[in-house]
Every structure is written in C-alpha cells, then in structure tokens.
Amino acid sequence: MTLLTAKDKDTVKTFWAKVSSNAEAIGSDALSRMLVVYPQTKTYFSHWKDLSPGSAPVKKHGATVMGGVADAVAKIDNLTAGLLSLSELHAFTLRVDPANFKILSHNILVVLAIMFPTDFTPEVHVSMDKFLSAVALALSEKYR
Amino acid sequence: MVQWSDFERATIQDIFSKIDSGVVGPAALSRCLIVYPWTQRYFGSFGNLYNADAITSNPKVAAHGKVVLAGLEKAVKNMDDIKTTYKDLSVLHSEKLHVDPDNFNLLSDCLTIVVASQMGEAFTADVQAAFQKFLAVVVASLRKQYH
Numbered sequence: 001m002t003l004l005t006a007k008d009k010d011t012v013k014t015f016w017a018k019v020s021s022n023a024e025a026i027g028s029d030a031l032s033r034m035l036v037v038y039p040q041t042k043t044y045f046s047h048w049k050d051l052s053p054g055s056a057p058v059k060k061h062g063a064t065v066m067g068g069v070a071d072a073v074a075k076i077d078n079l080t081a082g083l084l085s086l087s088e089l090h091a092f093t094l095r096v097d098p099a100n101f102k103i104l105s106h107n108i109l110v111v112l113a114i115m116f117p118t119d120f121t122p123e124v125h126v127s128m129d130k131f132l133s134a135v136a137l138a139l140s141e142k143y144r
Numbered sequence: 145m146v147q148w149s150d151f152e153r154a155t156i157q158d159i160f161s162k163i164d165s166g167v168v169g170p171a172a173l174s175r176c177l178i179v180y181p182w183t184q185r186y187f188g189s190f191g192n193l194y195n196a197d198a199i200t201s202n203p204k205v206a207a208h209g210k211v212v213l214a215g216l217e218k219a220v221k222n223m224d225d226i227k228t229t230y231k232d233l234s235v236l237h238s239e240k241l242h243v244d245p246d247n248f249n250l251l252s253d254c255l256t257i258v259v260a261s262q263m264g265e266a267f268t269a270d271v272q273a274a275f276q277k278f279l280a281v282v283v284a285s286l287r288k289q290y291h
Contacts, residue, residue, distance in 0.1 A: 036269035037276055053269050106253060110260045110272065117261035122178040123196050125257065129179055 004127075004134055009076050011127035016073045018119055019112065023070060026115065027062030028054060030107040038103050044096060065104070072135045079138035091142035098143065101136035108132065146281050148223060155274040159259060160220045168258050169213030170206040174199045176254040183247055212251070219282050227285045234289035245287045252279040 032053035034041050048057040068086060075082025090096055113120045177184050178196045190204040199205055222229040237243045260267045
C-alpha cells in the first residue's frame with residue numbers, strides 16, 4: 001500500500017510545485033475541518049485556547065504540519081530515513097494514535113479538491129493518497 | 145433513530161438540490177475505481193477499466209454512478225428512516241452482490257471529495273460534517289442486513 005512508483009513520485013512533486021505556495025492555507029483549513037468533523041481529535045489540543053476554524057493556534061499548527069508535508073515531498077525517495085526525527089517526536093512525545101494520520105490525510109485531500117478542482121484529478125488523487133499513507137507509515141515507524 | 149439538527153437537515157437538502165447528480169454520481173464512482181483499484185472486483189462485466197481514462201469514459205461506469213446517486217437521493221427523501229428505506233438495498237449488496245461493506249467507506253470518501261470540488265468554498269467544515277454524518281448513516285443502513 002505504501003510503495004510509491006516513479007509515476008507517483010513524479011505526480012506528487014509536480015502537483016506539490018503547483019500548490020505549495022498555498023501550504024499554510026491548506027494546512028489551516030485541513031486542521032480546522034478535522035477538529036470540526038472529527039471532534040475526538042480535539043483531545044490532542046486541550047492546551048489551546050481557541051480550537052475554532054481559522055483561529056491563531058490552528059493556523060500556526062496547520063503551517064507546521066504542512067511544513068512537514070513539504071519536507072516529506074523533498075525526501076520522497078526515503079521517507080523512513082527522512083522523517084526519522086518527526087517519527088520519534090510523534091512516538092515518544094506527542095503519542096498521537098496513528099488512526100488520526102488517516103483522518104488528517106482525508107481532510108488534506110478534501111481541501112485540495114476544494115482549492116484545486118481541475119488539478120486534483122483522480123490520478124493526482126490516488127498518488128497523493130498513496131503519498132500521505134506513506135508519510136503516515138513513516139511517522140508511525142518508531143511507535144513500537 | 146438518527147437525530148438530525150435543523151442545520152444538518154437543511155444542509156443535506158441543500159447539497160442535493162445544488163449538485164449536478166448526472167455529474168457527481170459518475171465522477172465519484174470512477175474516482176473510487178481509480179483511487180482504490182481493488183473495488184474494480186465488483187465490476188467485471190463493465191468492460192474496459194484498464195486505466196484512468198478508460199474508467200472515466202466508460203459508459204457503464206457512468207450509468208452505474210447515476211444509479212448510486214439515485215439511491216442516495218432516496219435516502220435524502222427519507223432522512224428519518226434511512227435504515228428501513230435501505231433494507232432491500234442492504235440485502236441486495238450482501239446476498240446478491242457480495243460487496244465487502246468496507247468498500248462503502250471508500251465510495252463515501254470519493255463522494256465527499258467530488259462534492260467538495262463541486263461546491264468549493266461553500267463546502268465549509270460544518271457542511272462537511274453534516275455530509276459525512278449523512279454518508280455514515282447511509283453506510284450503516286447498507287451494512288444492517290449483512291450477517
């Protein structure tokens with residue numbers, strides 16, 4: 001499920017080049033949606049004052065998350081090695097249940113569909129879905 | 145019985161009145177067959193599904209996409225008892241079509257993405273939540289007669 005073909009990597013890199021200037025907006029919207037549509041995810045952010053869509057902490061954290069995604073695109077040829085420290089962070093410090101990676105990935109895809117309706121074709125969709133699954137897997141590497 | 149807020153009820157009616165059902169059904173089904181290729185196992189009689197272009201232009205896929213959307217519209221008309229409305233459909237998918245019900249979630253995700261791209265900014269987080277709740281009820285109703 002996580003073996004990215006050469007075509008997948010190409011598709012992801014090309015699409016990312018188109019959308020990366022909107023990374024912060026994508027991250028903020030995806031995170032906002034996740035907190036509204038999947039309220040159980042709010043449990044990880046009890047330390048934030050404001051969990052409403054587009055709030056300051058949501059915007060800031062959305063940018064952080066997309067920074068990680070951008071990094072993953074750059075390291076697409078070896079995600080496990082490239083995301084090692086992020087994996088350790090999620091495993092030992094944040095301890096986010098990996099089921100939530102799938103939830104956030106879904107919301108990123110929804111935002112991409114809204115912001116780039118013509119570019120987010122089924123072919124781009126499948127490569128991005130595979131890529132985000134591979135990122136999630138790399139992030140889960142250190143869990144156990 | 146599923147409790148729908150006024151917002152959720154209005155939102156679902158609104159979405160289905162706005163979307164082009166002739167477009168959304170076929171787009172969601174073809175996207176599902178492309179993004180989750182193992183779902184093609186249920187469409188052996190549909191002919192050429194070899195690549196994304198073939199799937200998107202396949203007339204049987206398009207026709208079936210419209211059938212699926214018509215089924216959803218039935219649920220929209222009977223929001224207070226989707227379970228009973230879908231009893232025969234559930235039996236059909238289980239006993240005759242032998243569809244693994246996990247596939248319903250895959251098609252649901254594709255429907256969400258297609259509707260999102262059609263509605264753009266109007267597909268807010270609250271609208272998304274209502275739509276996904278509706279789809280979850282649909283999926284649960286389709287699963288009900290499996291045993």
